[in-house]
Amino acid sequence: MKITIETANGTTTARLEGRLDTPASTEVTPYFDQIQEHADGTVILDCTELSYIASSGLRLFLALRKVALAKGGKVIVKNINDGIRQVFMMTGFLNMFEIQ
Amino acid sequence: MSTKDWSEKKILGKSARAGLLVVVIAIVTLEATSIIQYIYSQRGIKEEASLRAQSELQSATNKIMDIVNQAEGSVTNSLWVAEWCLETSPDSLVRVPQRVVEINPVVVGSTIALVPGYNKKYPLYSPYATRNLETGEIETLSLATDSYDYPSQEWFTQPMASGDGYWSEPYFDEGGGNMLMTTFSMPVKDSKGRIAAILTADISLDWLTELMENTKSYPNAYNTVTSRSGHLVLCTNPEARQSGDPDTLVYRAPVERTGWSLSIVVPEKDLFAGVRKVGMVVKILQLLGVVLIVVILRLIAKSQLKYKKLNTQKELIQNELRIGRDIQMSLVPKTFPAFPKRTDLDIAACIVPAKEVGGDLYDFYIRDEKLFFCIGDVSGKGVPAALVMTVTQSLFRAISSRENSPAKIVASMNDSMAEKNENSMFVTFFCGVLDLVTGQLRYCNAGHNPALRVGAGESMVVVGTAVSRLPVEPNIPLGLDAGFAFKEQEAFLGYDDSIFLYTDGVTEAENASFELFGEERLEATLSLKRDAQGQLDATRDAVSAFVGDSPQNDDITILVIHYLATPVKQDRRLILHNDIQQIPQLADFMETIAEEKGLDQSLCLSLNLALEEAVTNVILYAYPAGADGLVSIEAVLREHSLEFIITDSGVAFDPTAVPEADTTLSAAERAIGGLGIHLVRQIMDEVRYQRLDDNNILTLVKNI
Numbered sequence A: 001m002k003i004t005i006e007t008a009n010g011t012t013t014a015r016l017e018g019r020l021d022t023p024a025s026t027e028v029t030p031y032f033d034q035i036q037e038h039a040d041g042t043v044i045l046d047c048t049e050l051s052y053i054a055s056s057g058l059r060l061f062l063a064l065r066k067v068a069l070a071k072g073g074k075v076i077v078k079n080i081n082d083g084i085r086q087v088f089m090m091t092g093f094l095n096m097f098e099i100q
Numbered sequence B: 001m002s003t004k005d006w007s008e009k010k011i012l013g014k015s016a017r018a019g020l021l022v023v024v025i026a027i028v029t030l031e032a033t034s035i036i037q038y039i040y041s042q043r044g045i046k047e048e049a050s051l052r053a054q055s056e057l058q059s060a061t062n063k064i065m066d067i068v069n070q071a072e073g074s075v076t077n078s079l080w081v082a083e084w085c086l087e088t089s090p091d092s093l094v095r096v097p098q099r100v101v102e103i104n105p106v107v108v109g110s111t112i113a114l115v116p117g118y119n120k121k122y123p124l125y126s127p128y129a130t131r132n133l134e135t136g137e138i139e140t141l142s143l144a145t146d147s148y149d150y151p152s153q154e155w156f157t158q159p160m161a162s163g164d165g166y167w168s169e170p171y172f173d174e175g176g177g178n179m180l181m182t183t184f185s186m187p188v189k190d191s192k193g194r195i196a197a198i199l200t201a202d203i204s205l206d207w208l209t210e211l212m213e214n215t216k217s218y219p220n221a222y223n224t225v226t227s228r229s230g231h232l233v234l235c236t237n238p239e240a241r242q243s244g245d246p247d248t249l250v251y252r253a254p255v256e257r258t259g260w261s262l263s264i265v266v267p268e269k270d271l272f273a274g275v276r277k278v279g280m281v282v283k284i285l286q287l288l289g290v291v292l293i294v295v296i297l298r299l300i301a302k303s304q305l306k307y308k309k310l311n312t313q314k315e316l317i318q319n320e321l322r323i324g325r326d327i328q329m330s331l332v333p334k335t336f337p338a339f340p341k342r343t344d345l346d347i348a349a350c351i352v353p354a355k356e357v358g359g360d361l362y363d364f365y366i367r368d369e370k371l372f373f374c375i376g377d378v379s380g381k382g383v384p385a386a387l388v389m390t391v392t393q394s395l396f397r398a399i400s401s402r403e404n405s406p407a408k409i410v411a412s413m414n415d416s417m418a419e420k421n422e423n424s425m426f427v428t429f430f431c432g433v434l435d436l437v438t439g440q441l442r443y444c445n446a447g448h449n450p451a452l453r454v455g456a457g458e459s460m461v462v463v464g465t466a467v468s469r470l471p472v473e474p475n476i477p478l479g480l481d482a483g484f485a486f487k488e489q490e491a492f493l494g495y496d497d498s499i500f501l502y503t504d505g506v507t508e509a510e511n512a513s514f515e516l517f518g519e520e521r522l523e524a525t526l527s528l529k530r531d532a533q534g535q536l537d538a539t540r541d542a543v544s545a546f547v548g549d550s551p552q553n554d555d556i557t558i559l560v561i562h563y564l565a566t567p568v569k570q571d572r573r574l575i576l577h578n579d580i581q582q583i584p585q586l587a588d589f590m591e592t593i594a595e596e597k598g599l600d601q602s603l604c605l606s607l608n609l610a611l612e613e614a615v616t617n618v619i620l621y622a623y624p625a626g627a628d629g630l631v632s633i634e635a636v637l638r639e640h641s642l643e644f645i646i647t648d649s650g651v652a653f654d655p656t657a658v659p660e661a662d663t664t665l666s667a668a669e670r671a672i673g674g675l676g677i678h679l680v681r682q683i684m685d686e687v688r689y690q691r692l693d694d695n696n697i698l699t700l701v702k703n704i
Helices: A022-036 A055-071 A082-091 B002-088 B090-103 B154-162 B206-214 B238-243 B268-331 B382-400 B406-419 B518-526 B532-547 B584-597 B601-621 B675-683
Strands: A002-008 A011-020 A042-053 A074-078 B107-114 B127-131 B138-142 B171-173 B179-189 B195-204 B222-226 B232-235 B248-255 B260-267 B345-352 B360-367 B370-378 B427-435 B440-446 B452-454 B467-469 B489-492 B497-502 B556-563 B573-577 B630-637 B641-648 B686-692 B695-703
Touching: A002 A022, A011 A022, A011 A055, A022 A055, A042 A055, A042 A082, A042 B601, A055 A074, A055 A082, A055 B601, A055 B675, A082 B601, A082 B675, B002 B090, B002 B107, B002 B179, B002 B195, B002 B206, B002 B248, B002 B260, B002 B268, B090 B107, B090 B127, B090 B138, B090 B195, B107 B179, B154 B179, B154 B195, B179 B206, B206 B222, B206 B232, B222 B238, B238 B260, B248 B268, B260 B268, B268 B382, B345 B360, B345 B532, B360 B382, B360 B556, B370 B382, B370 B497, B370 B556, B382 B406, B382 B427, B406 B427, B406 B440, B427 B497, B427 B556, B452 B518, B497 B532, B518 B532, B532 B556, B573 B584, B584 B601, B584 B630, B601 B630, B601 B641, B601 B675, B601 B695
Parallel strands: A011 A042, A042 A074
Antiparallel strands: A002 A011, B107 B127, B107 B195, B127 B138, B171 B179, B179 B195, B222 B232, B222 B260, B248 B260, B345 B556, B360 B370, B370 B427, B427 B440, B440 B489, B452 B467, B452 B497, B497 B556, B573 B630, B630 B641, B641 B695, B686 B695
């Protein structure tokens, strides 16, 4: 699992690559903490290269969304594949995030 | 009860009718016999009486003839004297009757009467000599008196007319001796052949009376003598004769010369007194016989009733045994094909009890894709064995429903049965658990015949069908020793393999020459067939052909399991430690399966996710912190479904009991947790949880 975070013009883009399974979620939790700091603005989670997500990953997404809500920011989830879209559907995440 | 009364009455009625018939027949037969016997004995008695009378009469006649001869002799012997006196000196004629009386004691009187006019000197001459009964002197007097016209007397006229001797009618001599008399008279001829005189001899008939009185054949019989002219001369019992009893038998005999007739008169009542007495006795005996027959018939009817009652009781017991058999048979699965929807399994089974109820059992059922099956043989036969059989069957069902290990099932059953086994009954038992997915057979043999395995097995190049015995650990039968540690064994079945289980009724079936069917014959029979029903039928046919007409002396039970699936390879099982870092292995595991099964990427990811969520849950929460634990993930690939069995030995936790997550809530309202199990439920079509043998078993099914 690889994560790249870029911040420009009040927009923070996190590019997720690989499988966000349970151990990976633990691994990337510090990066999500970092992203939360920018949650007052726009956060784009670029999932183009994300092949898989487990509930632990979803939890990271949800926690970020909660912080953004509190800080008045927004979270955009970009380019999810069909599998992940299905997972989002099953969990109601499609309604909680702005999906691009 | 009304039926019973009715049938009792019916029986009694029937016996009463039959009894009456027997009594009537007996009476008729006895009566007919006694009538015939009476007729014949009457006839016999009459014949005998006739003979007896004839002989009596004969003897009397002989005696009479004796005297008659003497009397006649005394006359005829004096004839020459008379003739001589006539010729020479008629005066001496008086000597002739004196001589006749003198020489013969039976002669009481005698005369010689000259034919009137024959002698000039004595125109009527008849000197009569008689014996004085008091003095014995012979006295002589003349009959030629005016008052007695002798030439007209019968004793004179008859010999005169006939010229021959004549016996007069007996008469009662009132003047002379006051006695019954008769006279024999004989003409005396002169030298010229003319009748000159008649010489007579009077004979007393006292002796005749005496003779007839002494001739007594029957107590009330009497005798009569009648004269030539039919006058009654004497009768020994004039009163009886006067009474005129019509039922008399009369026997007669003539007496020559005198013209008399002797009769013996026998009253029939005398004659038949004996036979009537016998008849009475016979009648009494007959009556007693009839009474005896009636009594015997009553006793027979009663005993028949008792027998009938016993029969009814026997029928009741038979009926109850039939019901018992039906109950027993309802305990064992006996609808075949047993699993019509399954293509991976074919089963055939039968129980043929030697008696109404038996002590053999078998059972099988499928749980969690495992075939649980057993076969058993209770020691002994009949009702006690049948009762133990039902207990065994029930225990198997109860215990195997929550226990996967055959050894543990058997041990648990054994403990229950040994605990209260006062009659020392035991059961030889084979318990198997066949994993229908993997072909793994775990089994425990508690003293039963070895199971036979029919088929190519793992080696696929066997020509024909190989029959081999599954190895047997020396376990003891059930019910003997509580706490015995039963050993479990393992085998793997391949496609088209069969397990053939049987009780010793098969191998110990005995023919007329006391040979046993035996294992070799069984194995030879099985090598010819592959399908379950075929093996069962072939075995039953072979056994019945072998035993012929010999009776079946033990229950025959057969259970055949024909495995028709290609076993799933063992590498579809993944075992992980309770370490989160092992999670990525699931992805590889899932990919292999997806590849094999041709699943698309999206479905593979979903299934991966469901597995990961379920397994993560175990890894994070099942075992105490820091403790090492395992989690097994087993994949079962079916034609239209995939099944994952996740097993761990951690604390009991049922994820299916977690409430559904509400996915309609907003992000602010949503809890962070609870997503994992929600995803599992969403992705899978079926989620089952089971706590077995201290294991959490979570089964996830996805239809494809």
